[in-house]
Amino acid sequence: MIFLLSADCPDARAAWLRMELNRANYAYYVLDQPEIPDSEYDRLFKELKQIEADYPGLITLNSPTQRVGGEVAEGFSPVVHDVPMLSLNHGFKDSDVEAFDKRISDTLRNSNVEYACELKFDGLAVSLRYEDGRFVQASTRGQGTTGEDITANVKTIRSLPLMLSGDAVPKIIDVRGEVLMFRLDFDKLNKRQREAGQRGFANPRNAAAGSLRQLDSRITAQRPLSFFAYGIGLFDGVPIPDTHSALLDWYASMGLPVNQERAVVRGAAGLLAFLRSVGTRRSALPYDIDGVVYKVNRHDEQARLGFMSRAPRFALAHKFPAEEALTRLLAIEVQVGRTGAITPVARFEPVFVGGATLTNATLHNADEVRRKNILIGDTVIVRRAGDVIPEVVSAIKECRPADAYHFTMPTHCPICRSKIERLPDEAIARCTGGLICSAQRKQALWHFAQRRALDISGLGKKIIDQLVDQKLIHTPAHLFNLVSTTVVQLDRFSNKSAQNLIDSLKRARYTTLSRFIYALGIRHVGESISRDLAQHFGSLDALMSASEEALLEVKKVGPVVMEAIRYFFSEPRNRVVIQQLRAAGVQWPEGPPLPRKPAGSLIGITVVLTGTLPTISRKTAKERLEAAGAKVAKTVSKKTNYVVAGVNAGSKLIQAERLGIDIVDEKEMHRLLENE
Ligand code: IVH
Numbered sequence: 127m128i129f130l131l132s133a134d135c136p137d138a139r140a141a142w143l144r145m146e147l148n149r150a151n152y153a154y155y156v157l158d159q160p161e162i163p164d165s166e167y168d169r170l171f172k173e174l175k176q177i178e179a180d181y182p183g184l185i186t187l188n189s190p191t192q193r194v195g196g197e198v199a200e201g202f203s204p205v206v207h208d209v210p211m212l213s214l215n216h217g218f219k220d221s222d223v224e225a226f227d228k229r230i231s232d233t234l235r236n237s238n239v240e241y242a243c244e245l246k247f248d249g250l251a252v253s254l255r256y257e258d259g260r261f262v263q264a265s266t267r268g269q270g271t272t273g274e275d276i277t278a279n280v281k282t283i284r285s286l287p288l289m290l291s292g293d294a295v296p297k298i299i300d301v302r303g304e305v306l307m308f309r310l311d312f313d314k315l316n317k318r319q320r321e322a323g324q325r326g327f328a329n330p331r332n333a334a335a336g337s338l339r340q341l342d343s344r345i346t347a348q349r350p351l352s353f354f355a356y357g358i359g360l361f362d363g364v365p366i367p368d369t370h371s372a373l374l375d376w377y378a379s380m381g382l383p384v385n386q387e388r389a390v391v392r393g394a395a396g397l398l399a400f401l402r403s404v405g406t407r408r409s410a411l412p413y414d415i416d417g418v419v420y421k422v423n424r425h426d427e428q429a430r431l432g433f434m435s436r437a438p439r440f441a442l443a444h445k446f447p448a449e450e451a452l453t454r455l456l457a458i459e460v461q462v463g464r465t466g467a468i469t470p471v472a473r474f475e476p477v478f479v480g481g482a483t484l485t486n487a488t489l490h491n492a493d494e495v496r497r498k499n500i501l502i503g504d505t506v507i508v509r510r511a512g513d514v515i516p517e518v519v520s521a522i523k524e525c526r527p528a529d530a531y532h533f534t535m536p537t538h539c540p541i542c543r544s545k546i547e548r549l550p551d552e553a554i555a556r557c558t559g560g561l562i563c564s565a566q567r568k569q570a571l572w573h574f575a576q577r578r579a580l581d582i583s584g585l586g587k588k589i590i591d592q593l594v595d596q597k598l599i600h601t602p603a604h605l606f607n608l609v610s611t612t613v614v615q616l617d618r619f620s621n622k623s624a625q626n627l628i629d630s631l632k633r634a635r636y637t638t639l640s641r642f643i644y645a646l647g648i649r650h651v652g653e654s655i656s657r658d659l660a661q662h663f664g665s666l667d668a669l670m671s672a673s674e675e676a677l678l679e680v681k682k683v684g685p686v687v688m689e690a691i692r693y694f695f696s697e698p699r700n701r702v703v704i705q706q707l708r709a710a711g712v713q714w715p716e717g718p719p720l721p722r723k724p725a726g727s728l729i730g731i732t733v734v735l736t737g738t739l740p741t742i743s744r745k746t747a748k749e750r751l752e753a754a755g756a757k758v759a760k761t762v763s764k765k766t767n768y769v770v771a772g773v774n775a776g777s778k779l780i781q782a783e784r785l786g787i788d789i790v791d792e793k794e795m796h797r798l799l800e801n802e
Pocket of ligand 1: 211212213214215244245246247248249250251267304356357419438441443
């Protein structure tokens, strides 16, 4: 009957080819047991491509040909996670693990809790949505509640099934896990990059991150990415297994890649034994890990333990100690920050540590250099762990050469020669040059152009350096007078990229008040305070003329922030720059200030209480919340703002998780009552 599957019946042949190729992919990428030779795979693949070219109606979502990447995207659209992607609490020492186990056994009143142990992969967390078994969307974690849509890129990961197998596939499931790059794949990729005259990546994590952030998924398709599933978000349609370990087994049965370096253990002793056993095998693993993760195995017990604001109480990431290496301190130079802060920076002989080659590390301030007793010429220990900034730990006194010498803070700014001052009660010395200082100007401009500020794409650090060094611009307002004929004369610019920059400047003119406030770079005023200020005052003029008392009414503004804001707007040159920016057409919608809430009120907030609270009764909690103006509801719905969860919280907690509602404990509830 072979002829039935040939050209006379292209749909059946295509279905067969899809099945064979998907099976070969699974055997190769997930089971690591290749079933057919590469040449055979290529032949079948080519044949399927041909059928799909002749009959485009036969292309299906799960066709392996759909993994090669397609259209170039303009950007990544936001994806709101139905269930937020949380982070993990961290521990470093054995005693952290013992305390974790004690807290859990006390809360659960179970002295022999069962845990699922797994590896902490050093990659990027993603959420994959499958609907009726089909892969439909992938998103990054972002800040936890909203990520970015990276579907086209994730689809290129060969080990990921585009279709879940088995009979009982859920209607909807968000599979959570980590995208990473194996070390061998990373080495090959870097070799290829360098041969093509491109820069290599510092480590597999950066390579994975860079690959997922490609706007052209055809490039991602050439990057050897892998995936391991370790969690769940929203689900619907089938009951999920009772335990985490069974959940992962179920995933594996549906064809999802699950890492096999995992174990179910009991008590702190079991957790530590897992850590030690992984520790001995760490360097032999084919991918980087930065620790292990312990999770309470039973899902009902997980629900009873609940969440803190950003991390579940039922899990702990046990991180390996940061890697350390020895090198020689060549110099201590100073760097000038955006607000003039002078930071000593250690320059040392290049050294490979924690997955990257380091040549410098900040020493924070002069006191720190003195406290650590580090001399120029010393042999020093430097430390770096994954995402942590590198640091100089200490000097090896025994190796100190006779000509080693102390660092002295310069009296004048190395960039603009203005005086460096250190106020008696401050740890930081500052250049007094303000915007006369080109280093401060450069950083102010960079801050202004950042994605989270005015979002001027195409205006990187190197370009700002040139614009300032060639005296083309002095203030952010001058950016808007740039013309493409000027820009094209700078290094790294073509006609097209110059025009792109001018276009993005045009777009950047239309912004929001909170972005604009943040972009100004007022000391201590970050994104979240900028948002509060914009909401509170509604217009820039109202903010600029706000009295001390009016500023202090804003939620996160205390005396220090208030002073900084007042000082910034009292400086005539800052007012001039703002004036110039407005004249250049920078604009944002303004509105009336928010109506002020009466002090001490939770009016408009709906809270649901569930479980037994540790120190007060449900009744007292309800009275206190109602006295503050909150509505205390019996059931969790989309309108609920907070769920206060105690011990033995049940279905309401699960419902809250599914709806992505903030879950707080009693302590956090007291804080809410105090703050509002
Ligand atoms: S579970 C609710 N399991 O660690 C807990 N995370 O600090 C959600 N990670 O962003 C995470 N390996 O990128 C979990 N086996 C593992 C993990 C893991 C690595 C990462 C993940 C997450 C971060 C949390």
